[in-house]
Amino acid sequence: MAKFGEGDKRWIVEDRPDGTNVHNWHWAETNCLEWSRSFFTNQFSNAVILSGEGNLFIKINKVEKLEGEAYVNVRKGKIIPGYELSVSLSWEGEAKDSEGKTILKAEGVVDMPYISDENADEDPEVRVSVKDEGAVGKALKEAMVKKGKGVVLEKVRVFVEAMAKGGPCRDELENKKVASKSVAAAAVEKTSVLPAVVVKEKEKKKVKTKEGFKTITMTEKFSCRAKDLYEILMDENRWKGFTQSNAKISKDVNGPISVFDGSVTGVNVEMEEGKLIVQKWRFGSWSDGLDSTVKITFEEPEPGVTIVNLTHTDVPEEDRYGNATVVENTERGWRDLIFHRIRAVFGFGM
Structure with missing residues (x-):
């Protein structure tokens, strides 16, 4: 176990000699500039803006220039x-007359000087210009501004949404998500063909949960008084000490909590010093509106020995990004980042 304040090499991810990004642990960056150029070309080439309204016919020809940078990190x-x-x-x-004869043709440019992820929730600036500033040219320009600007912005919004979903990586991510679900389905199918006796035994141990959610149960033994362990879990400064991350923990019922630098937020539901902690927890990576219930009971069968029973209910099987490792990561977090860290920092063995 690493010394307090030092990194533990067992939890440091090092580069593999073969460059493999196992389970996508490392950030993987994909250059999306050419993909973006193709995307805009497909969206705007020969896009019709007006097709005869007011005897005006306007269309976007093509993408003349696309410069800058675009990438996706996954x-x-x-x-x-x-x-x-x-x-x-x-x-x-x-522009045509009432008989359909061409009066004048004009050409122009639509410039969008700054399309950025920093302003993804805002429409970019759109500048429309025309080469012929005569009366008809101005009329065509005004029509392009009035009708064309909305069309252009709508197509830019499609690009912004596509990038938010992974751009050129989207299909790969979707395939991984499907593959993950297929593996889970296969595991369920394999379980379903177990001998009847084994299945019945498993049913006895199964905890009833809502579909799509799991319950984590864990028992840990510490060589300390129950009240000491209770205080550690309810004291924000001690949380900061053994997790090496920021924490805010109210000691009042209905008081807010925030641990692991705000990655987990919630509220106190019920507390009894040295005996019980009940809290609502939700992780920032979970879908909106989801929260879980953490129940921790403390038993002291003999002085200096404490048994902690954890029940963490309504843990979603997937996060908002489709990752099916939420339960596994949450269980590992309780064991390795909380209980084992308490032992390492405060010397509560067993």
């Missing part, structure tokens, strides 16, 4: 897109 299903693009589109318009 780690364990979490997607972080990044892009700063400057895009120019060419457009052309035609």
Whole structure:
């Protein structure tokens, strides 16, 4: 076990000689510039803006320029897109008389100088210009601004949404998600063909949970008084000590809690010093509206020996990104990042 305040090499991920990114543990960056260029080309090439309304015909010809950078970072299903693009589109318009004869043709440019992930929730600036500033040219430009700007922005929003879902990595991520579910389904099918006696025995041990959620149960033994362990779990400064992360823990019922640098938030539900802690917990990576219940009971069968029983209910099987490792990671977190760390820092053996 590493000394307090030092890194433990068992938990440090080192680069493999073969470069394999096992289970997507490392951040993997994908250059999306060419993919973005193709995306905009498909969206805007020969896109019709007006097809005869007011005897005006306007369309976007093609992407004249796309410069900047675009990339997607992915780690364990979490997607972080990044892009700063400057895009120019060419457009052309035609005005006809009532008999369908062409009065004038005009060409122009649509410039979007800054499309960025920093402003993903805002529409970028769109500048429309025309080469012929005559009366008809101005009329075509005004029509392009009035009708075309909305079309252009809608297509940019499609790009922003596509990048948020992984851009060129989306299909790979979806395939991994399907594969993960297939493995889980296969495991269920394999279990279903176990001998009847074995199945019955497992049914006795099974904890009834809502579909899509699991319950974690754990028992740990410490060489300390129950009240000491209770105080450690309810004291934010001691939390900071053994987890090496920020924590805010209220000692009042209905008081808020925030641990692991805010990755976990919740509220106290019920407390009895040295005997019981009940809290609502939710992780930032879970889908909105989901929370779980943590129940910790303390038993002291003899002085200086404490048995901790943990029941963590309503833990979702998947997070908001489709990762099916939530239960496994939560259970490992309780064991390795909380209980084992308490032993290492405060010397409570067993």
